[in-house]
Amino acid sequence: MKSIEAVNDFVIKFANVNGSGSASANELFAKAILRMGVPVSPRNIFPSNIQGLPTWYEVRVSERGYLGRRGGIDMMVAMNPQTWAQDVAEIEPGGYLFYDSTRPLPVESLRSDIHVIGMPLTAICSATYDDPRQRQLFKNIVYVGALSALLGIDLAEIRKLFSEQFRGKEKLLDSNLQALELGREFAREHLSAPIGLRVQRADAVGGQIFVDGNSAAALGCVYGGATVAAWYPLTPSSSVAEAFQMYCGRYRVDQATGRHGYAIVQAEDEIASIGIVVGAGWNGARAFTATSGPGVSLMTEIIGLAYFAEIPVTIVDVQRGGPSTGMPTRTQQADLSACAYASHGDTKHVLLLPEDPAECFEHAAAALDLADRLQTPVFVMSDLDIGMNQHLCAPLQWDDARRLDRGKVMSAEELEAGRDFGRYRDVDGDGIPWRTLPGTHPTKGSYFTRGTSRDAYARYSEAGPDYVVNVQRLLKKFATAATLVPQPLLRRAAQPTRLGVIYFGSTSAAANEALDTLAEADIHLDALRLRAFPFPQSVLQFIDEHDRVFVVEQNRDAQMRSMLVNELAVDPARLLPVLHYDGTPITARFITGAITRAVHEFAVKPRKRTKARAA
Amino acid sequence: MTYITKPQLHHPTLARNRVGYTRRDYEGKISTLCAGCGHDSISAAIIQACWELDIEPHRVAKLSGIGCSSKTPDYFLGAAHGFNTVHGRMPSVLTGANLANRDLLYLGVSGDGDSASIGLGQFAHVMRRGVNMVYIVENNGVYGLTKGQFSATADRGSKSKKGVLNADSPVDLGGIALQLGATYVARSFSGDKAQLVPLIKGAIVHRGAAFLDVISPCVTFNNHAGSTRSYDYVREHNEAVSRIDFITPRAEITTEVAPGEAVDVEQHDGTVLRLRKLHADYDPCDRVAAMSHVQAMQARGEVVTGLLYVESDATDLHDALNTSLRPLNSLDEAALCPGEAVLARINASLR
Numbered sequence: 025m026k027s028i029e030a031v032n033d034f035v036i037k038f039a040n041v042n043g044s045g046s047a048s049a050n051e052l053f054a055k056a057i058l059r060m061g062v063p064v065s066p067r068n069i070f071p072s073n074i075q076g077l078p079t080w081y082e083v084r085v086s087e088r089g090y091l092g093r094r095g096g097i098d099m100m101v102a103m104n105p106q107t108w109a110q111d112v113a114e115i116e117p118g119g120y121l122f123y124d125s126t127r128p129l130p131v132e133s134l135r136s137d138i139h140v141i142g143m144p145l146t147a148i149c150s151a152t153y154d155d156p157r158q159r160q161l162f163k164n165i166v167y168v169g170a171l172s173a174l175l176g177i178d179l180a181e182i183r184k185l186f187s188e189q190f191r192g193k194e195k196l197l198d199s200n201l202q203a204l205e206l207g208r209e210f211a212r213e214h215l216s217a218p219i220g221l222r223v224q225r226a227d228a229v230g231g232q233i234f235v236d237g238n239s240a241a242a243l244g245c246v247y248g249g250a251t252v253a254a255w256y257p258l259t260p261s262s263s264v265a266e267a268f269q270m271y272c273g274r275y276r277v278d279q280a281t282g283r284h285g286y287a288i289v290q291a292e293d294e295i296a297s298i299g300i301v302v303g304a305g306w307n308g309a310r311a312f313t314a315t316s317g318p319g320v321s322l323m324t325e326i327i328g329l330a331y332f333a334e335i336p337v338t339i340v341d342v343q344r345g346g347p348s349t350g351m352p353t354r355t356q357q358a359d360l361s362a363c364a365y366a367s368h369g370d371t372k373h374v375l376l377l378p379e380d381p382a383e384c385f386e387h388a389a390a391a392l393d394l395a396d397r398l399q400t401p402v403f404v405m406s407d408l409d410i411g412m413n414q415h416l417c418a419p420l421q422w423d424d425a426r427r428l429d430r431g432k433v434m435s436a437e438e439l440e441a442g443r444d445f446g447r448y449r450d451v452d453g454d455g456i457p458w459r460t461l462p463g464t465h466p467t468k469g470s471y472f473t474r475g476t477s478r479d480a481y482a483r484y485s486e487a488g489p490d491y492v493v494n495v496q497r498l499l500k501k502f503a504t505a506a507t508l509v510p511q512p513l514l515r516r517a518a519q520p521t522r523l524g525v526i527y528f529g530s531t532s533a534a535a536n537e538a539l540d541t542l543a544e545a546d547i548h549l550d551a552l553r554l555r556a557f558p559f560p561q562s563v564l565q566f567i568d569e570h571d572r573v574f575v576v577e578q579n580r581d582a583q584m585r586s587m588l589v590n591e592l593a594v595d596p597a598r599l600l601p602v603l604h605y606d607g608t609p610i611t612a613r614f615i616t617g618a619i620t621r622a623v624h625e626f627a628v629k630p631r632k633r634t635k636a637r638a639a
Numbered sequence: 640m641t642y643i644t645k646p647q648l649h650h651p652t653l654a655r656n657r658v659g660y661t662r663r664d665y666e667g668k669i670s671t672l673c674a675g676c677g678h679d680s681i682s683a684a685i686i687q688a689c690w691e692l693d694i695e696p697h698r699v700a701k702l703s704g705i706g707c708s709s710k711t712p713d714y715f716l717g718a719a720h721g722f723n724t725v726h727g728r729m730p731s732v733l734t735g736a737n738l739a740n741r742d743l744l745y746l747g748v749s750g751d752g753d754s755a756s757i758g759l760g761q762f763a764h765v766m767r768r769g770v771n772m773v774y775i776v777e778n779n780g781v782y783g784l785t786k787g788q789f790s791a792t793a794d795r796g797s798k799s800k801k802g803v804l805n806a807d808s809p810v811d812l813g814g815i816a817l818q819l820g821a822t823y824v825a826r827s828f829s830g831d832k833a834q835l836v837p838l839i840k841g842a843i844v845h846r847g848a849a850f851l852d853v854i855s856p857c858v859t860f861n862n863h864a865g866s867t868r869s870y871d872y873v874r875e876h877n878e879a880v881s882r883i884d885f886i887t888p889r890a891e892i893t894t895e896v897a898p899g900e901a902v903d904v905e906q907h908d909g910t911v912l913r914l915r916k917l918h919a920d921y922d923p924c925d926r927v928a929a930m931s932h933v934q935a936m937q938a939r940g941e942v943v944t945g946l947l948y949v950e951s952d953a954t955d956l957h958d959a960l961n962t963s964l965r966p967l968n969s970l971d972e973a974a975l976c977p978g979e980a981v982l983a984r985i986n987a988s989l990r
Contacts, residue, residue, distance in 0.1 A: 233989035243985065249975040251967035252738045254731075275977040283963045285974050287738040289956075291731065292764040299724070299731025299761070300738070306722060307700070308968035309739030326732075329725050419986040424979045428972055461968065462700045462720035462736070463743050470697060472713050474723040484713075 025137060026118035029220040032062045032087035032228075034098040036171075036221070039111045040164075041104050043075030049164030050081040051414070052185055053171060057085055058234060058416070059181040061226040065091040065533070067413045067609060072259065072352040078107045087228050091380075091416055092534030095613030099221055101167060103145075109134070120219055122171065124163075141215055143170055152206065162203040169207020174217045176224065179208070233382075233419050237410035238314075240381035241340050242267035243420065244388025245312050246275060249428045250338070252311035254289045254300035256319065259352050260408040261342040264314035265290075294319035298326040298337070305336040306473060308433065308461040310392045312338035317346040317359045320366060327401050328367025329475045331498075334448070334457065336395035336402075336431070339363075340388065343407040345607045354607025355408035357529055358579035363403045364557055364587060370495060374402045374505050375557040379532035380410060382417040383555075390510065396431035398456060398505050407578075409530040409609040432458040439468040447471045447482040448494060455500030502558055509556030512563055515539070517548035524570035525602075525619070526563075528554040528584065531576050531610050538615035547623050549574070557587065564592045567599070572626070574619055576602040578610050645669045657693040665690050667717040671710065677829030677855030677870075678708055678777045682715045684832055685746070685775075688839040689716065699744045700736055704729040704758060707784055708750030708777035708855075716746075727758025730765035730774075734956070737770050740966040741957050744843060745772040752782050755791040755810040762812065766819040766848050771955035773842040774850045776812055777829070779857040780868035787860035798865030811937070813947060816850040817930050822953030823849035824929075825946045828873050829856070837883040838946060844910040847953030854942060878941035880921045880932070884913040904951045914946055923949055 028034070038053075040046035047068070054066040065084045071077040084094055099120040102111045108129070115121055117137040123129065125142025132140070145166055149159040172182060182204060190197040211217050242264050245253070255265035269288050276285040291297040297313045304311035315323065320341055330337050343359045345351030364375055374394060376387040384406055391402040432452075434445055439460070445468065448457050457480075460469035471482040477494065479485045515536075527535040532553055539551055552566045567573050567588070575585040582601040589596045602618045604610040645668065653661035665686040670679050689696065696718040703709035705726035712721040724732045733747045747765075754762045754776050765774070780793040787800050791810040798804055816824045823845040827835045835853065842849035854873050856862050862869045867876075881902075888909035902923060904912045914923055922928050929948040936943045963970065 229990075231986075231990075233986050235989045243982075247976050247982070249970075249972070251970060251975065252735060254735065275981060276975070278963060278974075281964075282961070284961050285963050285967065285970050287957075287960045287962050287967060289734065289738070289768070289960075292760060295728060296731040296734075296761055296764060299728045300735035302724075303702075303722075303732035303735025303737075304739040304967075305735070306732070307736040307739035307743075309735075311735065311739070325725055326728060333722075420982055422976075422979050422982045428975070460720070461740075463698050463740065466695060466697050467718055470718050470720050472721040472723065475725060476723070 025139070027139060027220040028098050028116060028118045028120070030098065031222045031224050032085060032226055034085050034221045035094055035096060036083050036085070036099040036101065037097045037111075037114070038081040038101040039104045039107050040079050040081065041106070042070060042073060042077055042079040044164070045161040046079070046103065046164050047081070049168050050083075052182065053168050054083050055185055055234070056172065056177050056181045057223050058229060059185065060178055060223060061229050062087050062223055063089045063091060063228050063232075063416050065415060067093065067409065069608065070353050078104050085223065087226050089228060090533070090537040090612065092532075092537055093609045093611040094537070095611030101171065103167070120221065122167070122174075139219065141174070141219070143167070143210060143215065148206065148210065162199070165200055165203035166207035169204040170211040170215065172204070173208045173211035174215060174219050176218050176222045178225065229416065231419055232416045234414050234416050235381045236263070236412060236414050237378070237381040237384040237406050238263040238342060238412060239267040240420065241314070241384040241388045241404060241406060241411070243271055244385040245338070245392065246271045247385070247422055248310065248389030248392035250310045250312050250392055251286050252301060252304035252309045253286070253313065254291045254297040254311070255314050256291050256294045256297050258294070258316050258319050260344055260412045261314040261316045261319070261340065263412065264340050264342065294322040295326065298323035298339070301337050302326055302330050302335050305330070305395070310336075310338075310396065310428070312340060312388075312392065314340040314342065316342050316344050317362065318349065320359055320362055324366045327373070328369060328371055330401045331367060331371045331373065332369075332475055333473050334399040334459070335473075336399050338388070338391040338395050338402050338404065340404045340406060342411040343405065351607040353408070355530065355609055356578050356605060356607065357405070357407055357531070358583065358605070359405065360579070360583040360587065363405065372502050372558065374398065374400060374509060376402065376404050376510060377528040377555050377557070378404060378406055378410065379529055379553065380415050380417040382420060384410060385420045387510065393429040394505070394508060397429050397508060398501060399431060399459060400501070405529060407530050432456060434458045434460050434464075434469060436465045439465045445469050446480045448478065448497070449480040450497050450500070454504040455497045455502070456504060506558040506560045509558070509560070511560055512555055512566070513553045514566065515551040515553070517550050518543055519548050521548040521550055522571040523549045523623070524566060524573040525549045525551045525576060526554060526566070526573055526584070526588070527551070527576040531578060534610050534612040535576055535615055537612035538619065541612065541616045542619060545620065547620060549619070554584070559588065559591055563588070564594070567592065567594050572598055572600055574600045574602050574622070576610070576615055578604050580605045656690055658695050660690065660696065662686060662690045664718070665696055665716055667712075667714045670714040672707060673859050675858040676707070677779065677857070678711050679714070680829040680832065681775065681777055681835070681853055681855055682711050684835040684839055686715050687832075687836045688843060691836070692840055692843055694744060694843070698742075699746055701746050701748065702729050702733045702736065703748040704750070704753035706750040706753050706782070708748055709753060711777070712746070712748050727753050727756070728761055729753065730758065730761035733772055734765055734768065734770050737772060737956070738962070739968045741771070741962065742966050745770070747772055747774040749774070749776050751776060751778045751780060751790040751792040751812075755812055759791070759810065763815060763819055766816050766821040766850065769820060769822065769848045769953070769955045769959065771846050771957065772848060773839065774848070775839075776850075776852050777855040778812070778852055778868070779855050779861055780866070781857050781861040783857050783860055794867040797867045798863070800860050800863055813850070813852045814930065814934065817926060817933075817948055820848070821850045822847035822950040823946075824948045825850070826852045826854070826942075826944045828854045828877055828942070828944055830870055830874065831877065831944070834879065834882070834944060837885045840885050841883060841912050841946060841949070844906045844908055845949065845953065846907045847950065847955050873942050876940060876942045878936055878943050880918050880943060880945040880947065881914040881916050881923065883946055884915065886911040886913055904949050906951065912946065912949065917945070923947065924951070
């Protein structure tokens with residue numbers, strides 16, 4: 025039988041029952057590898073449930089630094105009888121199955137092409153611990169111990185992680201170390217360790233950090249100067265608000281007075297959440313809400329108000345599988361259209377598209393600036409994969425010289441000096457009007473904000489020309505936005521090519537890896553990673569430079585492709601959708617496969633270049 | 640009436656208040672509501688109250704939802720910023736505005752459709768949170784802008800202009816506000832300015848969630864026989880629990896009252912609300928007793944008015960959140976941004 029042999033390059037998946045304490049043990053496993061200088065990217069695949077349902081933890085180990093999902097499982101740690109058959113079926117031929125053999129299972133009858141490693145975990149724990157909860161919890165640590173022996177993970181690193189985790193709790197530290205040793209000992213004595221998969225110390229992690237996107241987005245909101253946050257608990261976005269609360273508690277409490285430089289309200293629903301942050305934005309405070317698709321649906325009316333009344337507000341949308349309640353604990357990039365065009369009437373909104381936690385931080389802070397500068401809602405389009413999983417990424421960066429961009433706010437002095445104030449006048453030619461904050465001046469600069477149409481001086485008007493001038497100015501403002509948002513990043517192929525690929529957000533890591541793999545197979549594509557909507561001119565240029573452009577995204581309806589077609593008036597036939605939408609994060613193998621198949625099809629049936637286009 | 644330009648000339652002898660403004664400085668645009676609309680009387684009462692309390696007009700933020708009532712903030716305090724939000728969501732927008740700058744006076748104006756139907760949820764939660772504001776519902780029991788449908792505050796058995804009887808139970812916003820923790824709850828009648836102005840003044844000086852349910856007849860759609868929101872009906876059934884004397888810290892208390900005749904309630908700024916009892920057994924500082932008394936009188940078909948409940952040592956949302964005394968919208972980078980060095984430490988903790 026063939027054996028998968030790999031050093032620092034494999035995928036291991038843990039199948040557990042949620043609520044069994046496996047999450048922290050699995051994280052310990054991933055971090056220990058990371059501390060050995062080998063990049064890992066773990067992903068939680070969990071149910072919308074508190075206890076008792078299947079949950080998985082998939083760890084990609086990649087010294088080359090590929091952090092997207094690869095696809096395929098080299099080793100399965102099958103700890104959940106409920107999903108046993110499906111878990112065993114998922115293992116690559118020549119791969120490894122590690123399971124609790126307390127009750128022997130007829131594995132060989134299921135698969136003859138995998139290596140089976142049985143360990144009587146339940147029996148060992150029952151013999152060692154009296155307390156049922158301890159038996160349960162330490163079982164996880166025992167298997168981490170066994171795996172560390174099988175894969176060659178440095179014990180010293182796990183010890184160090186334990187001592188950091190249990191600082192000041194010596195008793196817990198000792199009992200965890202004991203459980204770990206129990207597992208290692210058994211593996212050394214009874215299992216054929218090491219196996220074909222191995223971890224070897226390397227130096228590929230460098231200064232990178234290991235953090236989840238929601239924490240990073242929350243930190244971005246702290247650094248970006250958000251003072252008002254309102255939210256309603258909603259998976260997978262809740263931890264943005266919770267992390268914001270935690271970081272504010274650390275960094276925003278006045279040492280002298282104990283008073284808070286922030287206000288966080290857990291509102292009664294998403295409608296109130298967006299109402300609160302729009303009210304705060306109107307009154308000059310930087311404000312944000314964090315939500316997911318169902319929340320955006322509810323917020324839509326007030327988002328339209330903020331667009332039309334021109335009020336700054338930042339919305340972090342941690343996307344999950346939709347529509348309706350959809351797949352609450354699975355990932356998608358399927359809120360693009362809903363957010364880009366949220367509200368009735370003609371509306372368009374700014375979307376930022378972070379690829380990882382480092383960009384969640386950057387984009388959250390940028391969104392607060394852009395919202396103030398553009399006086400409009402700005403979305404940070406994260407997703408469950410980025411938001412709720414820890415990712416290895418560049419360290420977060422800040423420059424102390426950076427100033428918050430508060431945008432065009434007319435001061436009392438400017439008003440006093442006689443500067444003309446028309447709330448919706450385009451005085452600078454960029455479509456962005458000036459605003460005043462309530463309470464600024466006793467006699468000048470007050471105006472009535474409304475969602476109804478009005479003239480340039482904010483006076484109610486249903487006159488056609490007033491309306492048209494205003495909505496045309498909003499379009500001009502949107503064009504200005506395209507020049508201010510994070511610009512797309514171009515990655516040229518090693519050799520000239522007529523093929524392009526566009527991707528964005530959490531698809532990026534897998535897409536980058538797929539591009540390397542494709543290049544090795546002599547399929548070359550120029551790549552453009554979008555980082556925002558509206559699209560800058562460079563996006564149209566990129567499409568124009570290529571005969572065919574793949575658009576890779578994680579939704580059924582090719583939403584980004586539609587936006588490209590509609591906004592840039594591109595011939596739809598030239599944009600080829602590559603779509604992954606089963607709720608799991610897209611894999612490099614999926615992208616490689618889809619593009620390879622398409623390219624081979626072109627080779628069979630070469631597409632005629634139309635004369636019309638050349639003309 | 641909207642085509643008429645409002646005259647700008649003020650009579651030179653108009654009295655000025657302590658901050659140098661005449662009553663005219665508290666006015667806004669000319670109302671576009673129907674002649675005789677109760678809402679215009681409420682706007683006039685707001686103007687009077689703000690002028691008498693020496694409030695600088697631009698230090699007020701006026702917020703409203705959608706409907707006839709919600710248009711009125713355009714018709715008073717023209718020097719103040721206003722925000723006509725969306726239907727039923729004024730409470731949340733006001734909450735956010737209040738969090739951004741605790742130094743302004745927040746005046747929320749809403750109607751019975753806005754607050755008792757689509758906005759009932761937000762109405763309830765803004766009261767629960769104790770947002771420091773004056774929340775006025777201009778309550779006429781009917782949808783005016785859409786031409787006369789019943790609203791959720793219409794009494795059961797009340798007759799519409801078209802002769803239909805209302806079969807649904809009314810939402811009692813005052814009762815809900817009392818139950819959910821509003822710390823100043825009053826009801827009044829747009830036709831009784833002598834009662835309304837001091838009640839608004841009391842709400843303004845109160846720090847906490849102040850709610851005023853003001854019966855405001857709709858002259859066009861709900862002022863006929865059989866309606867329980869008509870001028871005639873409310874005048875006949877108006878049953879005030881007390882009369883307010885509004886005593887500012889500057890004014891000396893000169894009039895003596897016999898023991899048991901009045902209750903003095905001091906507010907945060909030292910203002911004393913002296914409530915002359917019209918019902919001997921009514922205690923406006925006892926929330927539970929107030930709720931039961933008001934409900935008992937309402938059950939008899941009376942329109943109970945006056946200051947129904949007040950808490951003198953009320954707290955607000957900023958107290959609960961322990962927010963900075965400096966308005967959040969004025970905090971600068973130094974106060975907001977932890978800086979590079981802290982970020983380096985955070986990065987180190989994530990390795």
